[in-house]
Amino acid sequence: MNRFSYHRADTVEDTIKLLSADPTARIIAGGTNLVDLMKYLVETPSTLIDVTRIDALKGITETEDGGLRIGALVSNSAVAYDERVQARFPLLASAILAGASPQLRNAATTGGNLNQRTRCYYFNDPATPCHKREPGSGCSAIVGLNRIHAILGASDQCIATHPSDMCVGLAALAAEVHVAGPGGERVIPFADYHRLPGDAPQQDNTLQQGEIVLAVVLPQGGQGYAGHYSYLKLRDRLSYAFALVSVAAALEMDGGTIASARIALGGVAHKPWRRQEAEAALSGRAAETSAFAAAADLLLEGAVGHEHNGFKIDLARRAVIRALAQAATGTPQSQTDKRIA
Amino acid sequence: MPKNETHVGSPHSRVDGPAKVTGTATYAAEFTTPDLAYAYIVESTIARGRITGIDAEAAQAVPGVIRVFTHENRPRTAWFSFKYKSMVGPPGTPFRPLYNNEVQYSGQPIVLVVAESFDVARHAASLVQVTYEQHPHETDLGRARQDSYVPPSKRLGIAPPPKPRGDAVKAFGEAPVRVSGEYTIATEHHNPMVSIRRRSPVIRPWRWQPRSCSRITA
Numbered sequence A: 001m002n003r004f005s006y007h008r009a010d011t012v013e014d015t016i017k018l019l020s021a022d023p024t025a026r027i028i029a030g031g032t033n034l035v036d037l038m039k040y041l042v043e044t045p046s047t048l049i050d051v052t053r054i055d056a057l058k059g060i061t062e063t064e065d066g067g068l069r070i071g072a073l074v075s076n077s078a079v080a081y082d083e084r085v086q087a088r089f090p091l092l093a094s095a096i097l098a099g100a101s102p103q104l105r106n107a108a109t110t111g112g113n114l115n116q117r118t119r120c121y122y123f124n125d126p127a128t129p130c131h132k133r134e135p136g137s138g139c140s141a142i143v144g145l146n147r148i149h150a151i152l153g154a155s156d157q158c159i160a161t162h163p164s165d166m167c168v169g170l171a172a173l174a175a176e177v178h179v180a181g182p183g184g185e186r187v188i189p190f191a192d193y194h195r196l197p198g199d200a201p202q203q204d205n206t207l208q209q210g211e212i213v214l215a216v217v218l219p220q221g222g223q224g225y226a227g228h229y230s231y232l233k234l235r236d237r238l239s240y241a242f243a244l245v246s247v248a249a250a251l252e253m254d255g256g257t258i259a260s261a262r263i264a265l266g267g268v269a270h271k272p273w274r275r276q277e278a279e280a281a282l283s284g285r286a287a288e289t290s291a292f293a294a295a296a297d298l299l300l301e302g303a304v305g306h307e308h309n310g311f312k313i314d315l316a317r318r319a320v321i322r323a324l325a326q327a328a329t330g331t332p333q334s335q336t337d338k339r340i341a
Numbered sequence B: 001m002p003k004n005e006t007h008v009g010s011p012h013s014r015v016d017g018p019a020k021v022t023g024t025a026t027y028a029a030e031f032t033t034p035d036l037a038y039a040y041i042v043e044s045t046i047a048r049g050r051i052t053g054i055d056a057e058a059a060q061a062v063p064g065v066i067r068v069f070t071h072e073n074r075p076r077t078a079w080f081s082f083k084y085k086s087m088v089g090p091p092g093t094p095f096r097p098l099y100n101n102e103v104q105y106s107g108q109p110i111v112l113v114v115a116e117s118f119d120v121a122r123h124a125a126s127l128v129q130v131t132y133e134q135h136p137h138e139t140d141l142g143r144a145r146q147d148s149y150v151p152p153s154k155r156l157g158i159a160p161p162p163k164p165r166g167d168a169v170k171a172f173g174e175a176p177v178r179v180s181g182e183y184t185i186a187t188e189h190h191n192p193m194v195s196i197r198r199r200s201p202v203i204r205p206w207r208w209q210p211r212s213c214s215r216i217t218a
């Protein structure tokens, strides 16, 4: 491990000052991703800024318009087991519980989950070329093993996926990311927080140098989906594995008719994948397989497979249909009994 | 019902479960003895070829490093291939660590850094520079399947499978309903819960005696 210095920040301002002064400084929260990357020499920060004592980043609070504000330091477990989240945004609770293990979820924070890095094998192995880790060095995955890689929105520079489950739920619920930096505070719609790799795969998201995530805000509007949702995660092992494909599906029902729909895919792109056209196509339709299939086709339009991950296209299509059916009938995928209902 | 059938499908606690989950159990690598040295393995970063140079100067200069072993300076080790054979291994020539400059697979142990602490060994290992002459390789088992090796004999002491009965190919060809598909199963690793710590065979200073160091992938 490289030598680094450690600084315990007392305030957000303190953190911003340190981050702005040194581009190689890194915030450390739960440390469940960053410390691993430091051991692999993928991350070699000069300074770790420990933000875990900053009160302004803690707690879940009500917003004025009836939504919930989740502080960046709130653990994944605390979000998933919060009564308000379970009652009003059960899709988020379910997505979180589909990920990692109880021990990891106890340590992992909301801000850390948003900013976790890809699980691309080559990104995590400094002996191999990787544009994301070392811009300009090449992409080993495009010509190498790419079973876990992207089928949507990839570029000829990078085909990595964002590995989070929580973020797929947040994308479907149209959350907001509140950040602060040298220029003050700003609000980023969730769909704009993570980015596609394009020709700058080293940038996972739109957070600027010197900025810190303060909180994630769930808008009141997402509550309409509490009765009809499902988070369906498909993976090589039923537990403790990242998604090959995951689907966050949520419907507002009017009898047997879909009033509105939200669908986000995980494991398939550099960011949680949503498409307005696919969601709009479900509005006013009867909740039946043909409608779900049409939405799945729209959502997956333009999907391309690589040597080992072509199977993901059909898998994703079927998963979308299944998750929408689970949502429509009000029988969400259980995250404890993992057999697919 | 035979008595032991009641155990099938019902949860049972491991005797050492509480010690392990509460962190009070001592794992093999956590025992210390006086003058214990620690080692960290540097692995090959190419899949096939030859090592043309190892620059271990920077690693050797780190305070606390005892010695950096390579195929060029290792102590004398057993020469004959059979000395390395495991009882259940398939036929063929077993891998001999630090034997010569040949790289046979990616991640092959090629340098062993021995130091007074694990952290020093790991840091020094990151400073070792290796150059290679790279040869073409194929690491995709699927693509290489048609060239797969058929061993002349199976493992010693294991009975051959029974002779086939009937004619499966013919029966399949004549079946009124046929379901055909290719199924692959995910990789499974054999991960012992208590192992000699990954990449750190415990060795006694100046005696070349790595204990079995299975490579464990998390």
Ligand SMILES: Cc1cc2nc3c(=O)[nH]c(=O)nc-3n(C[C@H](O)[C@H](O)[C@H](O)COP(=O)(O)OP(=O)(O)OC[C@H]3O[C@@H](n4cnc5c(N)ncnc54)[C@H](O)[C@@H]3O)c2cc1C
Binding pocket: A026, A027, A028, A029, A030, A031, A032, A033, A034, A035, A051, A072, A098, A099, A100, A101, A104, A107, A108, A109, A110, A111, A112, A113, A114, A115, A116, A117, A163, A164, A165, A166, A211, A212, A213, A214, A240, A241, A242, A243
């Ligand atoms: C074995 C294993 C299995 C896992 N399985 C899953 C899974 O199935 N599904 C899943 O979704 N996740 C999974 N994870 C990932 C896990 O969810 C993340 O590691 C975790 O959420 C990261 O949170 P953390 O607080 O520990 O972040 P840290 O490791 O502390 O930080 C991660 C990154 O976020 C940055 N950061 C942290 N807080 C902030 C902030 N407030 N503002 C700006 N940047 C910040 C850090 O600088 C760092 O770059 C798994 C992890 C492991 C180790």
Ligand code: SF4
Binding pocket: A118, A120, A121, A122, A123, A129, A130, A131, A132, A133, A138, A139, A140, A141, A142, A157, A158, A159, A160, A201
């Ligand atoms: S897919 Fe992206 S992260 Fe993976 S090797 Fe290519 S550039 Fe690196």
